[in-house]
Amino acid sequence: MxxxxxxxxxxxxxxxxxxxxxxxxxxxxxxxxxxxxxxxxxxxxxxxxxxxxxxxxxxxxxxxxxxxxxxxxxxxxxxxxxxxxxxxxxxxxxxxxxxDDMAKVNLNFVHDVCYQGVYELEASLVEGKPKGLKVFGDWETIYPSLSELPEQVKQSWFEFDHYYSDHAFGPLLPLIFKNQPKHIVDVGGNTGKWALACTGYDSEVNITIMDLPGQLAVALKNAEDKGVANRVKGFECNLLNESQAFCREGDLYWMSQFLDCFSKPQILSILKRTAQSMTMASELCILETYWDRQPFEAGAYCVNATSIYFTAMANGDSRMYHSKDMLSLISQAGLYVDEDIDDIGLGHTLLRCKLKPS
Missing domain, CATH: 1.10.10.10 (Winged helix-like DNA-binding domain superfamily/Winged helix DNA-binding domain)
Structure with missing residues (x-):
């Protein structure tokens, strides 16, 4: 840039x-x-x-x-x-x-989620673990314990996560449904916001959310409250367990602001297991904010700062990636990028991936 x-x-x-x-x-x-x-x-x-x-x-x-x-x-x-x-x-x-809404969301996220824990950044860098997370609990990573965070912390975390993803929903839905998928596998579906957006956009689509038990419980409750529990199912899965197979029979596998939560070896494992679950007719859509693809310097600044949250608070070994790193991992997993679209929402990039021909 x-x-x-x-x-x-x-x-x-x-x-x-x-x-x-x-x-x-x-x-x-x-x-x-x-x-x-x-x-x-x-x-x-x-x-x-x-x-x-x-x-x-x-x-x-x-x-x-x-x-x-x-x-x-x-x-x-x-x-x-x-x-x-x-x-x-x-x-x-x-x-x-x-x-400015972005400034408010970022400020609340930094204060409520990051501020105290980032004091442990030095130790986190040395040990490769989120040492700052101890301000909230004795957990290895933040993800299984999101539902157990203090209420204000949890609110700021989800507002931050949803603010960036929600701005992409409008332009994304037509792109995702252009091939009319009947079964979408939402990998790391969190609270089910994307799944509910999909069911609202297409009355025929069925969604399977793959996630940890705590997140699935919230997502499925939200689906029930919206009256679409018959079209939104759960697939309980520890995505870091390499022996655990992924949900099969998906027309489209969806990963939104998800892979940045993992280290490169973990991303490669997740992508390989996704590829093993796909058919030649399936596709994998990855939505991320890459710091090198941001249209403005302010965007790159925010994205790179978010990497420090992952270091000190989330898991100690993930980050917001350079797009070349992700493209390399996609290729190593036996996939290729069929479509690459920048400037979606607030600096998001959509990578539409398919299996490499054997």
């Missing part, structure tokens, strides 16, 4: 300032969160051109003059707000922090 192919065109003075921002980044993050949490940015935004006095903010938040002033002073340095005389007004960065 262009923004990674040459050194950044920035003065030494500005580069030094950026280095200081990194040094104080955890403090900046918490200040921004508190300015949102206490409704300070919202109040300043509502004041419009007239601006907002510190005394007004203090009165509405019931915080001390000290508390409000230290937050606002740092907010000035972060360019979240600006000040004219004694009145505070919202700056552009503060505006997007307040109004």
């Amino acid at each position: 262009p923004f990674y192919q040459s050194p950044q065109d920035i003065s030494a003075f500005d580069a030094k300032f950026e280095a200081q921002k990194i040094a104080f980044a955890p403090i900046s993050f918490q200040v921004a969160r508190c300015l949102l949490k206490f409704g300070i940015l919202e109040q300043i935004d509502a004041s419009g051109k007239s601006g907002c006095l510190l005394e007004d903010i203090q009165q509405s938040t019931q915080l001390s003059e000290y508390a409000v002033s230290v937050l606002l002073d740092m907010g000035l340095s972060m360019r979240l707000v600006w000040q004219s005389d004694t009145h505070y007004r919202l700056d552009k960065i503060g505006y997007f922090l307040l109004h």
